[in-house]
Structure formats: structure tokens, C-alpha cells
Amino acid sequence: MFERFTTNARGVVEGAVGHAARAGSAVVTEEHLLLALLDRDGSKAAFALTSLGVTDRRAEVTAALADARRRGGMSKADVNALAGLGISVEEIVAKAEEAHGPGALSEATPRKAWPSGRPSFTRESKKVLEKSLRMAAARKHKQIGDEHMLLALTAMPGVVAEVLAEYGGTYGGVERVLFGAAA
Template identity: 35%
Template sequence: MFERFTKDARTVVVDAQEEARALGHTRIGTEHLLLAITCSTGAPVGTTLARFGVTAESCRAAFDPAPGASDGHFDEDDAEALRAFGIDLDAVRDQAERAFGPGALDAPPPALEPAGRRLFGLGRNPTGLVGHIPFEPRAKKVLERSLREARTLRSDHIGLEHVLLGVLGCDDGATAAYFRRLGVDPAALRAGVLADLGQAA
């Protein structure tokens, strides 16, 4: 199937991994594919996305956790919950810092980097995450759905527009929540994309 992807569509798949890496994410989701599409310069669907307020900036901002979401650190409520199970969070922290030094629990462990990436400096990688980042099942379904979208539109290739339609056709909870944070109705955006593609044909 991948041989039917246009060069731009292939680039978006690769760029989705780079976007996930740049954000410090360990899996590629539908939202990373959408972000990569918004970063494609000169893509006809870019005009439609911009008209609906979907830009690289808005996509990146939609990754931010909602107010009250955990930032990965334990707060007093977490410590209280752990105490109910007989775990003293302060004692655990003290023991870790005695063994590994001050702030040992504050930073993530360093990622292992394949020698080739380190030697040749491949990819942009401000977070230090390296190596292959796997696709979530919902993102894999987008790529499969993009083939069906291309067939429906009687196209002999799979382009950015088909990948975008694949993203917009996702009905899983994580993708729906991401679109809510973006403030976009996927069905309305899909209709806009199809209308613009019809005018361009």
C-alpha cells in the first residue's frame, strides 16, 4: 500500500514521527499526522485547514494538558493515596536520592541512541528521544483508511488529502478529545475538505 503514497504523503508519515519526537511523545497518534499535514508547505488542503483555524501552532497547543491534568509529578493528593497503600512517597524519594543523587526522580532516564543516528546527526531531536517511535493502532487505521478514501474519490494515488480524510474519519476517544481541544468539528472540516477538492477537480 505504501508504494501508492505520493512523495508528500510519505513525507507526512515520516514528519509525524519527527513531530512526536520533538514533543517528547513515545507513540505516534492521529494528532501527530494532522500536525505533520499542517506543516506541509504548499499543500492544497492547507488552505482548508487554515480556514478552519487548524494550523501547526494550534495543533501543537492542543497537545498541552488541560488545566488540572497531571504534569507527571506527584502532588499531595497522590502522596495521600499512596499512603493508604502503605507507601511513604517522601521515604521513597529520600532513598532514591541517597542512592542516585539529588533530584534523581525529577528527570527522565536518558534515551539510548543508535550509533548511526549519533554519528550522522539524523533528524531534529531537541528532546533526546531517539530511534523508531511506533504508531498507535488508531494512527495505523488512518493510513489504512486513507487508501479507502483514495478509492472513494477515484484516485490512483494516496495523497495528503486522503491522509487528512483518514484522520477526520477517526472516531476513537483520543482523536475526538484532540479535535475538541482544537475547537474543530471533524465532520464540518471533512465537508470543507471534500468541497474544496471538488472545486479543484
């Protein structure tokens, strides 16, 4: 599949690996893919993110991702559903951090290097890459670009899609910017 990636898409994957390594993460997540997309300049995904105003709100996007990580990866929808049952996720996070330190519900133990020497991708980040392939194929595109990766991130349920949508990067908006109203 990677042989079909454009230079920009390969750059996103490499950037995601870099973000994971700098964070001391044992795996490459969808969050790392999004951060790598936000790093790009001059690509189709960069154009879409800039057009929708997401790039200008990078600090807010990064903070929202960090907040979700602090909650153990729970989306705001999950937090609201639990609140409806009388469960305060904020209280649980505070108690866990009081007992085990800041970031207790984030990724377990940070690691400096991957045992195999190569990064591991989470099941969800692999699904993003697979969905990118399907989106490119559905549009009869011969190559997978970073625009397909961005579309896949907006289409898949979870924290990354929620954060993107909160800051203007919905699936419909990205699709309109990239492919026009008739997409």
C-alpha cells in the same frame, strides 16, 4: 500501501515521525500526523487547512492537543459526560499531577529512541493511514495524498477530529474545499 503514497503524504509520515521523536514519544500518534499536516506548504491538505483557517490557529490547535494529552487523551465530550456524572476530570488531573508531577496522565515515560530503530505507530494512527487508502480508493484515486490523510483524521472519532472541528476543520468543510460541493 506506502508505495501508493504521494510525495506529500510520505512527507507527512516522515514529519509525524519527527514530531514523535522530538516529543520523546515511544509511538507515532494521530496527533503527530496532524502536526505534520500543519507543517506542510503547497499541498492539497495545506490548502484545505489554510482555506478553513486552521493553519492560522495552529498555536490554539497545538494548545488544545496538549490539554487533551494532559487529560490522558480524553476528549471534551468524555470530560463533559463525566462531569454530568459529577466527576471532575480537572480535579483528577490536578491530584495526579500533585502526586506524580506535571503531565502524569500523559504518555508514560518519554523515550529518546525506538528499540527497533524504527518508529511504532499506534493502532489509531495505523487506522488513519488505512482509512486514507479507503478514501482514495472510494474516489478512484490511484495514489494516497495528504488530503486523504486529512480527511481520515477528520472522519475518525477522537481528540484529533474534535480539535480539528473546534478550529474549523470538519469533515464536511475539508471535503468541500478539496472536492467541491458535489463530493
